[in-house]
Amino acid sequence: MPLALFFKPQASCLLPSRASRLTPHALRLFFMKIIADFHVHSAYSRATSQEMHLPAMARWAGLKGIHLLGTGDFTHPAYFEEIKTDLEETGQGLLKLKGEKSTAAHFILTAETSHIYTQAGKGRRVHMMVFAPTIRSVEKINLHLGRIGNVNSDGRPIFGFSAKDLVKIVLDIDPACLVVPAHVWTPWFSVFGSHSGFDSLEECFEEETANIQVIETGLSSDPAMNRRWSALDRLSLLSNSDAHSPAKIGREANILDCSWSYGDIIQTIKNKDPQHFLATIEFFPEEGKYHFDGHRSCGICYSPEQTREKDYLCPVCGKNLVVGVMHRVETLADRPEGFVPQEAVPALHLVPLEEILGEVYAVGVQSRRIRKEYLRLIERGGSEFRILMDLSEEELRTFMDDRLADGIMQVRRGLVQVKPGYDGVYGQVGIFKNEAPSPPSSPQLTLF
Ligand SMILES: [Zn+2]
Numbered sequence: 001m002p003l004a005l006f007f008k009p010q011a012s013c014l015l016p017s018r019a020s021r022l023t024p025h026a027l028r029l030f031f032m033k034i035i036a037d038f039h040v041h042s043a044y045s046r047a048t049s050q051e052m053h054l055p056a057m058a059r060w061a062g063l064k065g066i067h068l069l070g071t072g073d074f075t076h077p078a079y080f081e082e083i084k085t086d087l088e089e090t091g092q093g094l095l096k097l098k099g100e101k102s103t104a105a106h107f108i109l110t111a112e113t114s115h116i117y118t119q120a121g122k123g124r125r126v127h128m129m130v131f132a133p134t135i136r137s138v139e140k141i142n143l144h145l146g147r148i149g150n151v152n153s154d155g156r157p158i159f160g161f162s163a164k165d166l167v168k169i170v171l172d173i174d175p176a177c178l179v180v181p182a183h184v185w186t187p188w189f190s191v192f193g194s195h196s197g198f199d200s201l202e203e204c205f206e207e208e209t210a211n212i213q214v215i216e217t218g219l220s221s222d223p224a225m226n227r228r229w230s231a232l233d234r235l236s237l238l239s240n241s242d243a244h245s246p247a248k249i250g251r252e253a254n255i256l257d258c259s260w261s262y263g264d265i266i267q268t269i270k271n272k273d274p275q276h277f278l279a280t281i282e283f284f285p286e287e288g289k290y291h292f293d294g295h296r297s298c299g300i301c302y303s304p305e306q307t308r309e310k311d312y313l314c315p316v317c318g319k320n321l322v323v324g325v326m327h328r329v330e331t332l333a334d335r336p337e338g339f340v341p342q343e344a345v346p347a348l349h350l351v352p353l354e355e356i357l358g359e360v361y362a363v364g365v366q367s368r369r370i371r372k373e374y375l376r377l378i379e380r381g382g383s384e385f386r387i388l389m390d391l392s393e394e395e396l397r398t399f400m401d402d403r404l405a406d407g408i409m410q411v412r413r414g415l416v417q418v419k420p421g422y423d424g425v426y427g428q429v430g431i432f433k434n435e436a437p438s439p440p441s442s443p444q445l446t447l448f
Pocket residue numbers: 112127182183189
């Protein structure tokens with residue numbers, strides 16, 4: 001299979017290097033900013049970890065350096081009971097674990113819904129996110145949704161009514177809610193998806209389009225890709241993890257400089273003023289599992305150009321290839337690659353620390369050794385984001401071996417190659433380009 005290698009200098013992303021030179025005092029100020037991940041799933045959603053309950057989610061948010069976490073799944077009756085039992089409202093439209101100090105991670109009420117319906121003679125599947133300001137508004141939303149659909153079977157309920165109807169229903173109940181098309185480019189379940197989406201927001205949302213002010217870019221695209229399409233210029237771009245297990249929390253996130261209130265947070269997101277919406281934290285989009293086109297079962301991974309050359313047909317099985325996110329962006333974009341809009345919210349591309357550890361020590365990311373070393377590093381470094389973005393190189397070298405510090409610095413400089421993901425297969429990051437991977441018996445393992 002063709003392996004495309006990417007080399008992405010991220011010199012324009014100044015936050016990490018600037019932060020790495022900050023004094024301890026300034027660093028503290030930086031960390032008073034709100035790092036938020038709004039889209040996660042609870043144990044009540046399909047294919048999620050059984051650990052995804054609020055106390056574990058809060059603990060992992062702390063390890064990651066996430067200050068504000070979406071609850072996810074508030075439409076699910078049993079999970080909503082957990083929300084009401086485990087959390088208390090702060091009075092500012094946010095929540096925290098009962099009895100926790102105010103410095104612990106806070107929660108914001110969020111959910112995702114799946115809409116499967118026919119419009120203009122075509123089957124549509126669109127995922128949507130909902131933000132709500134109070135337990136009271138969630139009660140009203142859930143009551144309504146429970147009457148017109150099944151909210152019990154999945155933490156991310158499947159509805160037969162349209163994404164447009166959801167916008168109207170939710171905003172009629174509480175105009176302070178925010179409704180956001182989720183991971184807008186993924187092929188199977190999104191507003192612009194190649195297989196069941198639309199060619200514009202207007203086509204999908206019709207007279208509700210003006211109520212769509214924010215979209216989620218998803219793991220397989222980054223803001224730069226989205227900014228190639230001028231139709232999205234007026235929209236704010238959110239980045240969230242869509243985590244199904246605790247360790248995946250924060251793999252994408254948003255850095256906001258605003259007060260700790262629901263209203264201010266929503267307004268800051270909508271305004272997309274880089275003075276307050278400071279940055280998004282991104283996967284390298286090639287790492288996302290729908291970045292390129294292809295067939296998982298046939299082992300075919302194609303760039304958009306290769307797919308066009310093959311007439312969209314798989315050379316192994318002869319069926320249509322699954323057209324991924326890059327291809328779809330190229331189809332709809334009206335600007336060349338590399339276009340940078342004025343006043344854009346900066347994007348920081350990171351590789352999760354456990355993945356860097358996995359490569360540095362040539363051990364599976366899921367292994368117990370990696371987890372143990374990860375927790376040791378967090379204990380020393382404060383949080384994953386502090387290690388990845390903020391601590392200076394010298395500080396890093398005081399509590400980790402040089403090769404790991406080198407790896408983190410490589411990622412900060414954007415010196416990473418990624419074998420792109422396709423048809424549900426995650427891309428693979430390579431940090432040390434010209435080296436053969438260490439064998440599993442590498443002496444570095446003694447570090448653990
Ligand atoms: Zn989704």
